Amino acid sequence: MKAGWVTPDAPREEELAACVHCGLCLPVCPTYRLTGDEAASPRGRLAAMSAVANGSAAVEGTFDEMMSFCLQCRACEVACPSLVPFGRAMEGARAELATQRSSPARRARGRLLGSRGLGSRRTVALATTLAAIGQRLRVPRWMPGRLAGALAGLRPLPLRTATTLGRAWDAWPAPVGTAALLAGCVMDPWFAAVHAASIEVLRRAGYRVEVPAGQVCCGALAAHDGAADEARALAAANQAAFAGYDLIVVDSAGCGAHLKEYGSWIPGGEPWGSRVRDITEVVAAAISDGRLPTSPENNIPVAVQDPCHLRHAQRIIEAPRTLVRAAGYTVTEIDPLAMCCGAAGVYSLLHPETSAELGGRKAEQISATGAQIVASANPGCEMQLRTHLDAEIRVAHPIELYAEVLS
Ligand code: SF4
Numbered sequence: 001m002k003a004g005w006v007t008p009d010a011p012r013e014e015e016l017a018a019c020v021h022c023g024l025c026l027p028v029c030p031t032y033r034l035t036g037d038e039a040a041s042p043r044g045r046l047a048a049m050s051a052v053a054n055g056s057a058a059v060e061g062t063f064d065e066m067m068s069f070c071l072q073c074r075a076c077e078v079a080c081p082s083l084v085p086f087g088r089a090m091e092g093a094r095a096e097l098a099t100q101r102s103s104p105a106r107r108a109r110g111r112l113l114g115s116r117g118l119g120s121r122r123t124v125a126l127a128t129t130l131a132a133i134g135q136r137l138r139v140p141r142w143m144p145g146r147l148a149g150a151l152a153g154l155r156p157l158p159l160r161t162a163t164t165l166g167r168a169w170d171a172w173p174a175p176v177g178t179a180a181l182l183a184g185c186v187m188d189p190w191f192a193a194v195h196a197a198s199i200e201v202l203r204r205a206g207y208r209v210e211v212p213a214g215q216v217c218c219g220a221l222a223a224h225d226g227a228a229d230e231a232r233a234l235a236a237a238n239q240a241a242f243a244g245y246d247l248i249v250v251d252s253a254g255c256g257a258h259l260k261e262y263g264s265w266i267p268g269g270e271p272w273g274s275r276v277r278d279i280t281e282v283v284a285a286a287i288s289d290g291r292l293p294t295s296p297e298n299n300i301p302v303a304v305q306d307p308c309h310l311r312h313a314q315r316i317i318e319a320p321r322t323l324v325r326a327a328g329y330t331v332t333e334i335d336p337l338a339m340c341c342g343a344a345g346v347y348s349l350l351h352p353e354t355s356a357e358l359g360g361r362k363a364e365q366i367s368a369t370g371a372q373i374v375a376s377a378n379p380g381c382e383m384q385l386r387t388h389l390d391a392e393i394r395v396a397h398p399i400e401l402y403a404e405v406l407s
């Protein structure tokens with residue numbers, strides 16, 4: 001398919017042709033529900049991509065707005081009876097935008113989400129130190145603008161960060177295998193407690209845990225933003241770093257979803273989907289086969305938030321709930337549609353009003369449950385929830401809640 005496309009990453013003919021325009025995806029689409037506008041729906045976006053593909057429209061301003069407004073939450077994929085791979089098609093459309101509507105700001109953003117920013121340990125460490133200083137000076141409280149909102153959701157950061165990179169831990173009981181942990185870009189310095197909990201529980205489940213040196217940011221945010229070459233370079237580096245590992249464990253839902261789909265970023269690459277597991281999948285399996293214990297019920301409710309890239313992209317629903325129950329808590333449901341919380345990578349910076357609207361709605365749903373603890377398996381969602389929830393409500397990764405009862 002060519003016509004208006006110029007890159008090899010463009011939406012493919014079979015992806016667009018699969019849409020039969022039934023509209024079943026409309027009720028689950030957050031941007032359609034907010035606006036009621038067909039142009040903000042999955043069906044409308046696919047129609048716009050098809051118009052470019054057949055040459056009746058160009059990649060111009062309106063197309064840019066329609067694609068950029070999408071959260072890439074992939075709720076539409078789950079609802080679609082024709083199995084339209086919307087996430088892949090949208091990444092293709094974003095790659096076209098990055099090329100056909102290239103600008104200095106867009107190129108800079110691509111580099112920040114790739115090699116110069118999230119892909120650079122040095123840059124992430126510097127940003128972490130600056131953010132840690134900002135937290136101590138209470139900068140987010142008086143700083144205006146979008147960055148203040150993002151900083152407000154961060155966990156307290158250390159001034160000097162440790163790293164798990166290149167380290168290894170032996171299993172506690174008789175080993176069942178080796179698990180290679182994705183360190184991630186900001187997970188290491190910003191969510192060190194989540195990694196510590198993952199490592200501890202994996203060891204107790206019988207895994208030797210290794211964090212291979214040489215790995216980099218997974219590239220999910222670069223891919224979502226259309227910085228395809230940056231995303232490919234990061235995927236290739238991780239391909240080399242994780243060579244030889246049969247089990248790659250990820251404790252950030254967005255990163256795990258992207259790693260599982262590396263096959264489409266590394267042509268002829270290995271079958272990543274069968275090697276990558278979310279931490280909740282691995283631990284839920286170990287609980288069900290008796291390698292890990294369950295705790296007595298404590299009747300404390302925990303609201304389980306479903307990150308889009310866990311529930312819609314990876315189709316994992318039960319595993320985080322298994323961990324919460326095994327920790328003794330009572331699972332409390334928030335929203336049967338698991339609507340996006342509005343974090344969506346850099347969406348909160350690019351579309352702050354829509355992001356805040358969705359974040360506020362999610363916070364209201366959580367508050368209505370009365371739960372004082374929220375379990376979320378994705379760092380971006382956690383930050384968004386903390387920004388919008390009352391400060392006394394705890395937001396933690398399910399693996400943290402489970403690790404606490406093991407210790
Ligand atoms: S990915 Fe999410 S926001 Fe985008 S069209 Fe699909 S449901 Fe709507």
Ligand code: SF4
Pocket residue numbers: 018019020021022023024025026042043046076079080081082083084
């Ligand atoms: S549900 Fe699928 S086939 Fe139906 S309109 Fe949406 S994307 Fe097209």
